[in-house]
Amino acid sequence: MKLxxxxxxxxxxxxxxxxxxxxxxxxxxxxxxxxxxxxxxxSRDVDDIASASLRKLALLLGYCIKAVWVRLRCGADHFYYVPAPGLRNAVYRDWIVMLLCRPFFRRTIFHYQASGVGGWLETEARGWERWVSRRLLGRPALSIVLGDFYHEDAAKLSPRRIVTVPNCAPDPCPDYESRLKPAQQARARALGQAGTFRLLYLSLCYRDKGLFDAVEAVAKVNARLRANGLAKRVQLDVAGKFYLPEEEAEFNVRLGQADLIDSQGPLVVYHGFADEPKKRELFAQADAFVLASYYEFEAHPVSLVEAMAHGLPVITTRWRILPELFPTGYEGLVDTKSPGQIADRLEGFLGRTDEAGLRDRFLRHFTRRAFGENIRAALLALENE
Structure with a gap:
């Protein structure tokens, strides 16, 4: 196969x-x-992702010309593409790529890393947009989705076949058993009496990703601990770039309020964007991870996979694909927009480590090796059709 x-x-x-x-x-x-x-x-950076411009159009046309050149020069006849979520400008971008490139390739493969284009076609697209989308994007040879939840969305474009291939991450801590796990267990034992339980949020800083719900949950759980006379505290470490300036301003104001500061300092600490060394440091210091997302285009957050790899108890929402990532009956799932439920889970996780076997689940399902095996099987099956 030439891909x-x-x-x-x-x-x-x-x-x-x-x-x-x-x-x-x-x-x-x-x-x-x-x-x-x-x-x-x-896009130059995260802030530039959703915008449209003549500069982007010129770049896109150049990339399409390069793709056609590779097809004609090298014989690559399978076209792999990551479709847009249900955003009008992004769908129009997909139209341009498919119009210019798809006629030259024998098979088209879509690998969805965001959800919603099928739903957008049915609920928001104008009649002519649905017609154009189905003409240009319809009937790919293969649609790869991140979980069974997304089969229905991908099916709106009538692919010949749909397969599920979960996302992955390289194992960030192959020395987990000898280094991280003993440190986590020691912190959990120490917290039986007093100390700081560190909760990590590492993602795009955005309300719909559950950032503000996590902040409110930390305020609630610390108020409960103080009311019960316990010498314990929960600190939220936040890492990531803010999507909206107005939300960053709101976040900063909230952090200065009295219920998020105690005698030891702030209960929410913002670290900005975390590069790889900083990310490794934050994961190593964390006792649990939170991503209480209800983001409209949420797909398969890599940060959740990385948290599982680090053997952290995870608190996340019953939203779209997210429950599929965890064992049946996993206790860390909460409803969307529910800071009180997050606070309840935090109280339950105090003094505990990875009792649900999330590290083992990562090793079975979400390593790059597992991803490679699944993606190869999906692609090479096309050769047998």
Whole structure:
């Protein structure tokens, strides 16, 4: 198989670009798949992602010309593409790519890293937009989705086949058993009497990702601990870039209020964007992880996979695919927009470690090796059709 990957890698860094890099790294040197890559980066940074401009249009046209050149020069006849979520400007971008590139390729493969385009077609798209979308985007040879929840959304474009391939992360702590686990257990034992339980939020700083719910939950749980006369505290470490300036301003004002400050200092600490060394440091210090998302286009957050890899108890929502990532009956699931429930789970996790086996679940389902095996099987099955 000769596969052209038309997708961008970091920078900017986000879940989609990270996973494209994982795909390229995993398939590099594979004897059964000859790989070609057009790095179709349009945005300078995270703030630039949702905008439209003539600069981006010119870049996109150039990438399409390069893709067609690779097809004609090198014989790459399978076109791999990451479709947009249900956002009008992004869908229009997909139209341009499919109009210019798809006629030259024998098979088109969609790998969804965001949800919602199928729902958008049914509920928000104008009649002519639905017609154009189905003409240009319809009937791909293969649609790869991140979980069974998204089959219905992908089916709106009538793919010939749909397969589930969960996202992955390289194991960030292969020395977990000898280094991180003993430290986590020691902190949990010490917290039986007193101390600080550190909760980590590492994602895009955005209300719909559950950031403000996590902040309110920390205020609530600390108020309960003080009311019960316990010498324990919960500190929320926040890492990531803010999506909206007005939310950053609101966040900063909230952090200065009395219920988020105690005698030892702030109960919420903002670390800004975390590079790899800082991210490793924060995960190593954390006792639990929170991502109480209700983001409209939430797909398969890599940060949750990384938290599982670090053996952290995780608090997340019963939203879209997220429950699929965890064992049946997992106690860390909460309803959306429910700071009180997050506070309840935090109280329950105090003094405990990974009793649900999330580290083991990562090793079974979400390593790059598992991802590579699944993605190869899905791609090479096309050769047998």
């Amino acid at each position: 052209l990957v038309f997708a961008h890698v970091p920078p900017p860094f986000h879940g989609q670009s990270f996973m494209v890099q994982q795909l390229l790294d995993e398939l590099h040197g594979d004897e059964s798949i000859e790989l070609f890559h057009v790095d179709s980066r349009l």
